[in-house]
Amino acid sequence: MTRIALTRYLAWFVLSLACLSLPVLRAADLPQHETAIAKPNIVLVMADDQGWGDVGYYGHPFLQTPEIDAMAKDGFVFDRFYAAAPVCSPTRASVMTGRNPIRSKVPNHGRYMRPQEHTLAESLKAAGYVTGIFGKVHLGSGQPDSPCNPSGMGFDEWCVGLNFFDNDPYLSRNGKVEHCEGKGSVLVMDDAIEFVSKHSTSNQPFFMTVWFPSPHDPHQEVPDGPPLYTGKKQAGYYREITLLDQQVGRLRKQLRDLKIEDNTIVWYCSDNGGLNDETSGGREKKGSIYEGGLRVPGIIEWPARELHGRTDVPVWTCDIYPTLLSMAGVDPDSTDGPTDPLDGIDITKIISGESTSRGQPMGFWHQFQPGQLTYSDRILKAIMEKQQTGAPLPHNAHRMQKDVDEFPRFAENTTTGHAAWNDWPWKLHRINGKKFELYNLVDDPMEEHDLAGDPKQQLRLVRMQKALDQWMRSVVRSINGDDY
Structure with a gap:
């Protein structure tokens, strides 16, 4: 440290x-x-x-x-x-x-x-x-x-x-x-x-x-x-x-x-x-x-x-x-x-x-999907100018309905990005579904000492991997629209 x-x-x-x-x-x-x-x-x-x-x-x-x-x-x-x-x-x-x-x-x-x-x-x-x-x-x-x-x-x-x-x-x-x-x-x-x-x-x-x-x-x-x-x-x-x-x-x-x-x-x-x-x-x-x-x-x-x-x-x-x-x-x-x-x-x-x-x-x-740029002043200024003249508003298709009706079906085993499971004091990282890192946040608050390879932590590692995987699958079902 x-x-x-x-x-x-x-x-x-x-x-x-x-x-x-x-x-x-x-x-x-x-x-x-x-x-x-x-x-x-x-x-x-x-x-x-x-x-x-x-x-x-x-x-x-x-x-x-x-x-x-x-x-x-x-x-x-x-x-x-x-x-x-x-x-x-x-x-x-x-x-x-x-x-x-x-x-x-x-x-x-x-x-x-x-x-x-x-x-x-x-x-x-x-x-x-x-x-x-x-x-x-x-x-x-x-x-x-x-x-x-x-x-x-x-x-x-x-x-x-x-x-x-x-x-x-x-x-x-x-x-x-x-x-x-x-x-x-x-x-x-x-x-x-x-x-x-x-x-x-x-x-x-x-x-x-x-x-x-x-x-x-x-x-x-x-x-x-x-x-x-x-x-x-x-x-x-x-x-x-x-x-x-x-x-x-x-x-x-x-x-x-x-x-x-x-x-x-x-x-x-x-x-x-x-x-x-x-x-x-x-x-x-x-x-x-x-x-x-x-x-x-x-x-x-x-x-x-x-x-x-x-x-x-x-x-x-x-x-x-x-x-x-x-x-x-x-x-x-x-x-x-x-x-x-x-x-x-x-x-x-x-x-x-x-x-x-x-x-x-x-x-x-994080990084399940990329972000999208939003230029607040630029967008709102364009809307204001149209409102002042009574003209049709800009961005109607893109900005009013963006993401509203989209229900893409992601595979339930999607692991894109970086996920983590905080089961205090233990924290498991899963990076692009392949690399795992395990930290004890009490002993190692800066996450400097990866314990994923420690033989003493293998049972904990497997248990947390299973819990994180089940949770990630639940999240994918939600973004697919299954909760509605």
Whole structure:
């Protein structure tokens, strides 16, 4: 292990000892006379490319994230939180569905999520929530009549980019494209705060998704205040993280000012590993399903339930859907979803300290299919110009229906790409179906010492190979459309 890696893991260990997990109650655990309280508001916040160690609370040597650090201090920290994929679109699909993203036909960036999937927004909307999404979606269209726009995903209100954006972006507001002025991440929070303010006095709870476009390159946004990080490596990346941090502070302050923070769940994470492998929390970085490409910051707040402390039990973005339904007291069977099979689990008992293991392995699979480029500003600008003149909209065939009706039949034994099976603390890699690597993540967090050839691990290796193969076959059946 390198000196840098050893230092950051020692820092993580000290932080873990310093904070003990405190009990937390779910609505289902409360005495009967208390279960009539209002359903919680729910806010999901996601950064775009922020790495596991790119926060102040993990001891970054110069990065300033005081608002996220305060959230970590006040809330509950997942020290081993994983994105479902090492790139953006698939992880977003996992949040929406609770499923490995290949199941929903989002195997890589730029793919559209199938409208046949039942989403978290649809489940919460059926349970009485008003729903909104703001920021980078990268799961579908911004055109008003597309089945793959946010309305088709279950959102009542939306203002989105199709991919990352920076200053002065083109954004689609409920299908009408606008050319906005300002920093993209600030504009996203402006819309989020307006949504929260509008619905804060309603008897109807709200579910809001805030997906920042930062700190994705080209890093043109800068935070308020004096210049930061001059001369530092990847200074623009870190400036955008501080800008993002400032926006998280605005959101948390608005919840307090409106006096609704007590019964509002805020869940913060990133969509994949970061851009700096020295602070990635493991081997490699974004684009890899070694640890550094998947580990991300993860924090949840819910003051009414006194969520405090931390856990090193592995959890991931697929767990968000079933966990939030549980916290909101929503019976999945009463909302026509989610789509089976789920890959995520309800982790409320992990948060409460009742469970010290997840019990269900996590399956990752990258490069099943290649990604597709999405130039958000270019596409949305062309749509806006046609909307302004009343001309037929561009991209109708390609952008409105892309992937919607395609059900190609992949062979069930397809193994293209790089898959992994995290059965904590063991992790098995399967590369193009041929090469296997096995690591013990407790003893070898940097995945440097392959144990696949160790005679002592052959029974474990065979057992994990069989489990991973069965899971991969299940995923192929899903992308083939067998779940619908």
